[in-house]
Amino acid sequence: MDIQVLGTLGVRDDGVSITPTAPKARRVLALLALRADTAVPVPALIEELWADRPPRSARTTLQTYVLQIRELITTALEANGNRSVTAKDVLATHPGGYQLNSGDGHSDVWEFERLAGLGYRAMDAGDHQRAARVLREALALWHGAPFADVEPGPQLEIEARRLQESKLCALDQRIEADLRLGRHRELLSELTVLVSKYRTHENLHGQFMVALQRSGRRSEALDVYRRLRNTFVRELGLEPSPALSRLQHSILLATPHQTPSAQRPAVSRLAPLAS
Incomplete structure (x- = not known):
């Protein structure tokens, strides 16, 4: 089946x-x-x-x-x-x-979860090349929202949110692997779309800031932080996490020939996803 x-x-x-x-x-x-x-x-x-x-x-x-x-x-x-x-x-x-x-x-969910697990383990082992490849394979199994043509009830709504969160975790790790491999320029267009879709997701905004800084676009990287902070304060009554604030500070202090560390900010608080 x-x-x-x-x-x-x-x-x-x-x-x-x-x-x-x-x-x-x-x-x-x-x-x-x-x-x-x-x-x-x-x-x-x-x-x-x-x-x-x-x-x-x-x-x-x-x-x-x-x-x-x-x-x-x-x-x-x-x-x-x-x-x-x-x-x-x-x-x-x-x-x-x-x-x-x-x-x-065969189940696409089972295959996605298997590949995502392999990708996470590759990341933990420092094999970023394999992590990026395997996580890309996992994400390629998605062809829309879960049960896209089914009117969901309470059970499927919960499952759909769980699956979307799993997808977002895999996407976050795949982007991180690509950043570790120096693919920051290739990521710019994708991250532009993602931060518009997930307006309060700190990891994605942090990754966008790093990609912009490494591409020689420091002022735009700082603009990303300012927009996120304005959204946090206006809509959530919160400040961005200390990790993201440290990233912003490092970009402020960087000389034109410096880039932030390849280690992504360990964001400890993920804000709710935009709908």
């Missing part, structure tokens, strides 16, 4: 889609696919569908959505000539829940 949730939802059995078109059935499959090979409790699925106001028929209606997905699985199995497995084997009923069995298939 091939599972894709880092973008539009796609679940296929040997290339044949089992993704329903009905919105709530898609929501059920999205949650089952994200947690493939793990039983998802019925209360979690009911909460996903109806939040804190489920109808009296919630369990019966959920069973209807499960049957719709199983019908699509049956069609896919027949199209692939697979008679040794049934739809109930693929989408199994467990005590108190349902489980989508991947059959040792």
Whole structure:
């Protein structure tokens, strides 16, 4: 089974889609696919569908959505000539829940998490070349927001935020690896977009400041700090972290031939992400 949730939802059995078109059935499959090979409790699925106001028929209606997905699985199995497995084997009923069995298939979330972990370990080992390459591979698995074509309920909203935060961590580390490799000029256009999108993310602003300074654009690097500080004070009632303030100070004192240390500021407080 091939599972894709880092973008539009796609679940296929040997290339044949089992993704329903009905919105709530898609929501059920999205949650089952994200947690493939793990039983998802019925209360979690009911909460996903109806939040804190489920109808009296919630369990019966959920069973209807499960049957719709199983019908699509049956069609896919027949199209692939697979008679040794049934739809109930693929989408199994467990005590108190349902489980989508991947059959040792592929999940873009699993692959992203595997590659990101390799990238983090490479960073810790000082292998910045490998870290940049592996983290770039991990980020290439993303094709949009998680479950981009699914109207999410409470469970999927939480999972989407978790995945977006994981993506942002991987992106932060990949940019850091590229900075360590001296690719500051190549990063300028990307960081210009990122600091506009994440207006209060200190690490990204710090990385942008370093990239600008190393590119001989010290005044612009200082402008980045001033804009961030104004946003912090106006919107959050906070000052930037001491680490970012030290970076700004080092840029102020640097001569035209000096650049800030390659070691990124250890920002201890990440402000909330912009929406």
